[in-house]
Amino acid sequence: MSSAGERQDWQEQDRSEAKVIPLRPEPTSEERPAVAEGASNPLLQAAVGVADRVLGRGWERKAANGLGFLRRRLTGEYQVDEFGFDAELTEGVLLNLARPLAEKYFRLEVRGAENIPAKGGALLVANHSGVLPLDAVMTQVAVHDHADRHLRMLAADLVFVLPGVNELARKAGHTLACNEDAQRLLENGEIVGVWPEGFKGIGKPFAERYKLQRFGRGGFVSSALRAGVPIVPCSIVGAEEIYPMIGNARTLARILGVPYVPITPTFPWLGPLGLVPLPTKWTIQFGEPIPTDGYPPEAADDPMLMFNLTDQVRETIQHSLYKLLVQRRSVFF
Numbered sequence: 001m002s003s004a005g006e007r008q009d010w011q012e013q014d015r016s017e018a019k020v021i022p023l024r025p026e027p028t029s030e031e032r033p034a035v036a037e038g039a040s041n042p043l044l045q046a047a048v049g050v051a052d053r054v055l056g057r058g059w060e061r062k063a064a065n066g067l068g069f070l071r072r073r074l075t076g077e078y079q080v081d082e083f084g085f086d087a088e089l090t091e092g093v094l095l096n097l098a099r100p101l102a103e104k105y106f107r108l109e110v111r112g113a114e115n116i117p118a119k120g121g122a123l124l125v126a127n128h129s130g131v132l133p134l135d136a137v138m139t140q141v142a143v144h145d146h147a148d149r150h151l152r153m154l155a156a157d158l159v160f161v162l163p164g165v166n167e168l169a170r171k172a173g174h175t176l177a178c179n180e181d182a183q184r185l186l187e188n189g190e191i192v193g194v195w196p197e198g199f200k201g202i203g204k205p206f207a208e209r210y211k212l213q214r215f216g217r218g219g220f221v222s223s224a225l226r227a228g229v230p231i232v233p234c235s236i237v238g239a240e241e242i243y244p245m246i247g248n249a250r251t252l253a254r255i256l257g258v259p260y261v262p263i264t265p266t267f268p269w270l271g272p273l274g275l276v277p278l279p280t281k282w283t284i285q286f287g288e289p290i291p292t293d294g295y296p297p298e299a300a301d302d303p304m305l306m307f308n309l310t311d312q313v314r315e316t317i318q319h320s321l322y323k324l325l326v327q328r329r330s331v332f333f
Helices: 004-017 042-055 059-075 087-105 134-147 165-171 179-187 198-202 219-227 250-256 271-275 297-301 303-327
Strands: 109-111 122-126 151-155 191-194 231-237 283-286
Touching: 059 087, 087 134, 087 165, 109 134, 122 134, 122 179, 122 219, 122 303, 134 151, 134 191, 134 231, 134 283, 151 179, 179 191, 179 219, 219 231, 219 297, 219 303, 231 303, 283 303, 297 303
Parallel strands: 109 283, 122 191, 122 231, 151 191
Antiparallel strands: 231 283
């Protein structure tokens, strides 16, 4: 886990190197090169016509934007916030890579997106499962595509010590799961995502699927109360079955320093092929927001209130999971 001094160093370095360069607007018909509209060279005209049919209209702008993106990456002329979040990289690359997995492979169905506030801060609380945290990535896609908001995810310490993962997670909007960072993001008007079950949820046995684990001490509720933002319960169905965890190589996990090493029907028996998730049908449902702005400032220090609100959020998600499971036709359809 990085120290506060180390986090400040890379934050200051990112801010000093990065700046925004506006993209060129799409050219008008008058501004387009003559070769595309009225050039006398028939071969060039034919080439442009083929490009329009194959790549679609506006391919010139897409190509220019792509080249501009690469240039900004190489020169460092891009913008990140104080937590390292790179909105351009997330929208232009990371979400575009995750979207086919959500839409084509998991056939993600999103319900209740209207419950996500159109502006201002909100805390999104979801169940966690699936051995690998693909549910967090799919939720990020759902929030962006259905609510036009960026989801800022709170992640465990392990994410920030894995080589290569640390920097990518920061740029994708992750930050350390601590109350201080969560409260700052909420007060800045961000949608913050938290999965309170942590490793207990994501690494639970298949026999305990869709049974919520403990939600900890309710630190996420404290952050929401202090920021005065609503809590949005989120229920995810489909992630439990992508890697059915039938065993745990605990000795190997201790040697590697990880919470668990899963044993599934395909892993490690099929080698790398066993890492391919099963193509289950996913549903993500965002529930009605639970307001917190009606509580006094000192409410965040009331342990009984913390317990009651935490339990309310947990029971809301659990009840929603049961309803979604009853409505589901099958795991894969």
